[in-house]
Amino acid sequence: MFFSVIIPVYNRPQEIHELLNSLLAQEEKYFEVLIIEDGSEFTCKQIVEQFQDRLNIRYFFISNVGQGFARNYGMKQAFGDYFVLFDSDCIIPSHYFSNLRSAIIDRKLDAFGGPDAAGHDFSDFQKAMNYSMTSVFTTGGIRGKLKDPSKYQARGYNMGLSKEAFECSKGFVDPNKGEDIELSIRLKKLGYKLELVEGAFVYHKRKSTLLNFFKQSFSFGQNRINVSRYHSEAVKLIHLMPVFFLIFVSSLLMMLFVLPVTNLLFIIGVVILGLWKTSIFFHASIVNKSIKIGIISIITSVGQLSAYGLGMITEGLKKVFKG
Incomplete structure (x- = not known):
């Protein structure tokens, strides 16, 4: 199984270096990386070039279409059997692909979603934001922890699907309004097996300020309603x-x-x-x-x-x- 890692980026070059460094440290080496620069004014091309001789990596610059459609573009260019999607503000633990490969094979998964966590070196604000997004006292603990992993709706910061599932579903139908949840629901309706893989977690560096975090939470609420237009x-x-x-x-x-x-x-x-x-x-x-x-x-x-x-x-x- 050859993984293609798809990473859309929009005006956030400072995050890519840390993400790519974490991919260098993976125990599992059988993957390629595709950076999709989504019409950014401030590009990460120079940073990507620093990793050309250490990672199987390709860089694409496209006009701004939104992260959902940027992911679609990346998957169309990919050579892998299985596509893994990350946001640029994620850091990937070294065991990620090893755990993911085992889960896909053992559980015969066509698609998956993984949880997020706060790293030990994250700021106090980032750890508090992570807590409020994952705690049993706030979200009910449903974000990344479920008794029935088949009920999970994958999130775009850490999800994936097989090449076959992508070609059948045609990927995302919305650029940036709960497109990940919509795709999760649609894949299941198409008969593909999508489950939560708890071992395939990422460290997710959330918004840097409280105001930005609250704005993001507001948009998440809007996105849930937007998905109901499709489902x-x-x-x-x-x-x-x-x-x-x-x-x-x-x-x-x-x-x-x-x-x-x-x-x-x-x-x-x-x-x-x-x-x-x-x-x-x-x-x-x-x-x-x-x-x-x-x-x-x-x-x-x-x-x-x-x-x-x-x-x-x-x-x-x-x-x-x-x-």
């Missing part, structure tokens, strides 16, 4: 939890100005929210062995859920009124 079943009850959370927090804030602080309903709401925040603080502090990260995780968790919920509401209203 009505894409939005399930668990995906609506951030909407309920946002309504709950907003209601508490309104009560603060309307009801006396001694009102029983207000007190119950404050207690529930306080217990949730306390749980996040202790859990995040223990997981990351840092009280500071525990404190930051409260901020990232509240912001992530609220922004995601707002994104779903905003896009949902557009869908209702614009069709």
